[in-house]
Amino acid sequence: MSTTINTYHSSFNPPPVPPRPGHRGGPVLASNTPLVKFISVVLLLLMIQTFGGFIYLFHKISTLQDRRYDNEISALKQLQQCAETNPASDDIQYCSKLMELYRIVLKKVSTAEGRVAFLMETGSYTIPQARLVSNKDMGQSNTLLWSTSHSVLDKVSLSMSGVLTIQYPGYYLIQSHVTFSKAHAKDPLKQVILSQKTGKRPSELLRSFCSLPSGNTIPSLCTTSETAVFRLEKGERLFVNVTDKQLVNMEFTTFGLFRLQD
């Protein structure tokens, strides 16, 4: 049997709410209206002030920019006058000073642009470079092949046929060591670094030689070394040719490439 009382259907009236101290009853809004009105007005004024402030600031910034633009235009006009007319001697001084300033500004802008372009192209400051160790797997051609698993390659690509392709133009330090373990029957032992620009024939960058006594029973080695800085183009291909790959000691044969600057 349920013992709960359903108050909805109970015939008892709800008990009267006891009067709270300090509360005089009557409509609550009536006594606060002046205060509410005052606060609303203050808030409205604050909003107007903030809004007005923003408008003033925007206006001020745009006039400042206009003035700067006007200054640039007048400096350009002065430069143009310097170029067009035959200026008097004190004008020449002024003109050269103006020119000097312009050169400084242009240089700053172009280096900044270059840095930004480099960052955007490369996505980071990682420097394009390659450190190649030669591939034990010889192949038939006299172009050196490089191990793809043991070489370090950053932003330079390497093909299976031993060709490096430059992705970012600039000045590169190139270093190459090729070690030979046997003399050739007819030709001197040599290594040649070749470069091929897109749509051109290969051309020689560096060539070096070394010699070994022929018909020697004592094992002997000689190393050809090359180091130089070259400006390389995007898409330029580099490879190393030797007299005869069968005479090369692969263990002491390396190639390095490091991008120095634009």
Ligand SMILES: *[C@@H]1O[C@H](CO)[C@@H](O)[C@H](O)[C@H]1NC(C)=O
């Ligand atoms: C480099 O070696 C390759 C492979 O032997 C050969 O086909 C090519 O003609 C050589 N290039 C030059 C310029 O000597």
